Amino acid sequence: MHVPTLISRKREGDELSAKEIRQLIEGYTQGEVPDYQMAAFAMAVFFRGMTPTETAALTQAMIAGGDCFTHRPGHPPVVDKHSTGGIGDKVSLVLAPLVACAGCWVPMVSGRGLGITGGTLDKLEAIPGFKVRLSLDEAAAQLERLGVVMMGQTERFCPADRKFYALRDVTGTVPSIPLITASIMSKKLAESLDRLVLDVKYGSGAFMRTKQDAEALAKSMLEVGREMQVEVRVMLNPMSEPTGRTVGNALEVAEALECLEGGGPADLRKLVLDLAEAIAGVSRAALEGLLDDGSARRRFDEVVAAQGGHPADLLRLGELQRAPIIREVCTPVGGLVSKVDAGLIGQAALQLGAGRARASDGVDFAVGFDQLVKCGEPVPRGQAVCRIHARTAVDFDMAEAMVEKAIQLECGLDSASR
Numbered sequence: 001m002h003v004p005t006l007i008s009r010k011r012e013g014d015e016l017s018a019k020e021i022r023q024l025i026e027g028y029t030q031g032e033v034p035d036y037q038m039a040a041f042a043m044a045v046f047f048r049g050m051t052p053t054e055t056a057a058l059t060q061a062m063i064a065g066g067d068c069f070t071h072r073p074g075h076p077p078v079v080d081k082h083s084t085g086g087i088g089d090k091v092s093l094v095l096a097p098l099v100a101c102a103g104c105w106v107p108m109v110s111g112r113g114l115g116i117t118g119g120t121l122d123k124l125e126a127i128p129g130f131k132v133r134l135s136l137d138e139a140a141a142q143l144e145r146l147g148v149v150m151m152g153q154t155e156r157f158c159p160a161d162r163k164f165y166a167l168r169d170v171t172g173t174v175p176s177i178p179l180i181t182a183s184i185m186s187k188k189l190a191e192s193l194d195r196l197v198l199d200v201k202y203g204s205g206a207f208m209r210t211k212q213d214a215e216a217l218a219k220s221m222l223e224v225g226r227e228m229q230v231e232v233r234v235m236l237n238p239m240s241e242p243t244g245r246t247v248g249n250a251l252e253v254a255e256a257l258e259c260l261e262g263g264g265p266a267d268l269r270k271l272v273l274d275l276a277e278a279i280a281g282v283s284r285a286a287l288e289g290l291l292d293d294g295s296a297r298r299r300f301d302e303v304v305a306a307q308g309g310h311p312a313d314l315l316r317l318g319e320l321q322r323a324p325i326i327r328e329v330c331t332p333v334g335g336l337v338s339k340v341d342a343g344l345i346g347q348a349a350l351q352l353g354a355g356r357a358r359a360s361d362g363v364d365f366a367v368g369f370d371q372l373v374k375c376g377e378p379v380p381r382g383q384a385v386c387r388i389h390a391r392t393a394v395d396f397d398m399a400e401a402m403v404e405k406a407i408q409l410e411c412g413l414d415s416a417s418r
Helices: 003-011 018-029 035-048 052-064 091-101 120-125 136-146 159-169 177-189 211-227 249-260 266-280 284-292 295-306 342-352 393-406 413-417
Strands: 079-083 106-109 148-151 195-202 231-238 325-330 335-340 368-370 384-390 407-410
Touching (some): 003 018, 003 035, 018 035, 018 159, 035 159, 035 177, 052 159, 079 091, 079 177, 079 266, 091 106, 091 120, 091 148, 091 295, 136 148, 136 295, 159 177, 177 195, 177 211, 195 211, 211 231, 249 295, 249 368, 266 284, 342 368, 342 384, 393 407
Parallel strands (some): 079 195, 106 148, 195 231
Antiparallel strands (some): 325 384, 368 384
């Protein structure tokens, strides 16, 4: 394989063979293809794109370079869900134990938050003692016992993607539909799934800002699923306002627990049920029953205990992860909530410390927002539109200023009542 020729062909829009793509990824993973050549290839793909066959070949090459889940003969349906990221998106914490209660295996390999979008692993680690670093053997044993495991990538799980994404991050080639598709699908399909549902977000609080871009990504991932003979469902969901009423790691865990017990915000419950119904193989009514009767909550507690945490700590998580400053933000005028800008709320949460600007940053589990209003709700003058959990007074002031920009009201209730 002559790498410069391969790069030139892709630059001119030629279609590469599966063998060429596999050799390129193998060479890069093993250090035989240098970063500068792989960066040139990524830029060629950025401008020229890839066919569905090429994207599937890239996905398969990334999977082949590392370890994969293997499941015993006669196993239950193996399913999972992936979200392209959003603000207040704690859906995985509810969906994984819920679908396991329906008789499926859910080997959920998740990531950490970067930028304004939160990560499932960060939320789980807000639970004291919860261990997300498991081997595939440990994960397989837990799947047999509980039907669900929630973990991070191992060193040998899609190592090509880990290395390639780091390069894309510093070369301006992250927003490439084929490269995004291969990155997402390689990690999920390495779980050896039967069914996968993809929650593709768009809007101010999402990576894909427009519905058109989200549709293009959804189409690409569906095509790869077909090429690789995995049943894939895709749902497009707006991320113009945060999901639920909390943003921040421990705060989102607390809200997920409410949903696991049959309560919680209506939009969170609906989204969980929409996605779960696509993969669980049981009716929506059955899934609702598993939430309402406490089955899903009990399974989550079992996962916490199996992975090093103490279920009793869930009852006092607000005390264990408590920010020094917790104060309401009240509106000086009444009105209907017309906008809760997810992007601004996510940026404020990042600056409070709930997220990370760089992969090497830590996160503050206690900070964030709760009691957020939702679009369409009436808010009388002087009522709180949210509550801020901050580490310092300076952080609180910053977040309050951003909330005042993010939350907009119209049709003043005060004047309408006179």
